[in-house]
Amino acid sequence: MIRSELMKMKGYTPLDPVDRLGEEANLPPDKLIKLDGNENPYGCSPRVQAALGKLSIYNLYPDPEQKELRNLLSGYAGVGAEHIVMGAGSDELIDNILRVFLMPGDKVINCPPTFGMYQFSTEVCGGSVVNVRRRKDFDLDIPEIKRALDKYTRVIFIAAPNNPTGNPVRPSEVLELLKSNIMVVVDEAYFEFNRVTLAKQVPKNSNLIVLRTFSKWAGLAGLRVGYGIFPKDIAALIMKIKQPYNINIAAQVAATESLKDLTYLWGTVDALIKERTRLMAELKKLDWLTPYPSKANFILCRLADQNARELNHWLRAKGIFLRYFDTPLLQDCIRITVGKPEQMDAVLAALKEFHAQAG
Numbered sequence: 001m002i003r004s005e006l007m008k009m010k011g012y013t014p015l016d017p018v019d020r021l022g023e024e025a026n027l028p029p030d031k032l033i034k035l036d037g038n039e040n041p042y043g044c045s046p047r048v049q050a051a052l053g054k055l056s057i058y059n060l061y062p063d064p065e066q067k068e069l070r071n072l073l074s075g076y077a078g079v080g081a082e083h084i085v086m087g088a089g090s091d092e093l094i095d096n097i098l099r100v101f102l103m104p105g106d107k108v109i110n111c112p113p114t115f116g117m118y119q120f121s122t123e124v125c126g127g128s129v130v131n132v133r134r135r136k137d138f139d140l141d142i143p144e145i146k147r148a149l150d151k152y153t154r155v156i157f158i159a160a161p162n163n164p165t166g167n168p169v170r171p172s173e174v175l176e177l178l179k180s181n182i183m184v185v186v187d188e189a190y191f192e193f194n195r196v197t198l199a200k201q202v203p204k205n206s207n208l209i210v211l212r213t214f215s216k217w218a219g220l221a222g223l224r225v226g227y228g229i230f231p232k233d234i235a236a237l238i239m240k241i242k243q244p245y246n247i248n249i250a251a252q253v254a255a256t257e258s259l260k261d262l263t264y265l266w267g268t269v270d271a272l273i274k275e276r277t278r279l280m281a282e283l284k285k286l287d288w289l290t291p292y293p294s295k296a297n298f299i300l301c302r303l304a305d306q307n308a309r310e311l312n313h314w315l316r317a318k319g320i321f322l323r324y325f326d327t328p329l330l331q332d333c334i335r336i337t338v339g340k341p342e343q344m345d346a347v348l349a350a351l352k353e354f355h356a357q358a359g
């Protein structure tokens, strides 16, 4: 009685938890250099820690209408609160969007290499993934996307900047795609590291959705809190079909405190952007790998004459965890999350050591 497409689907490859990584490298978790998940090494705002320490209302259900947060976010994102819905991570909103638009067999345009959740949630929701490969420089192939559209196409996902490649998307390309009648979902998970947004275009377009998250810039990946900016009618529908208490009390308090501590958080974002620039310059000096320009908090590198699997294995034994992709489109690629200066120094030293010993 099980849906046969679920038996066939591959599933998502999630990150290993930090204590498992510690066991693997035989090091305590605080000695690891964990740069595999685009997490924020500076952690969350100290206001979050303080507020959670004082929190004592765990026995009460949280606000199903997410009123305080949506109002605060309205100021942050520059759109009315009626356009905003919170999710348990933007991952949950990807699923909610597909539940709204997909009938069995309907098509979703995915532009690999990209974030794996678009394919995952499409398959879980009974949709069919249509892959339109990015060009060699990882730019979107707009003519091919347009050619792939048919009467069953419902949604296209565009990560801007893209994960794991780091390149931004030209807003004009998105506006071009909006001329079709499919839903265009622009995933701005790395907005704060790029500062280009289409959020203010949402109220003017009936088929544009922008997704954001507190996971990366605000250091709240572990509390699962993200949000979407939707056309008003779609926002109302997502409010209706979402799990009523999807933002738990801790996540609600943490996101609220983050929005009240923007000066601190922008400071950590600025430090990461500065380190991104330095890491890029240093990686460019290594003639055996090619770093791809990035507007996010990570840099993808392609190795020229070494095996990325071996490099990954070698670094892990030293307690340095990067993201290694074992897929045809990302052959011999590793993605380095931008971290603190001392973490970047350690990675650069280890890369040089690896190349020296591998010869």
Ligand SMILES: *Cc1c(COP(=O)(O)O)cnc(C)c1O
Pocket (backbone or CB within 6 Å): 038, 088, 089, 090, 091, 092, 115, 159, 162, 163, 187, 189, 212, 213, 214, 215, 221, 224, 225, 226
């Ligand atoms: C990390 C990431 C997300 C996931 O965000 P959550 O809010 O933690 O679910 C979404 N989209 C992209 C492109 C990401 O890289």
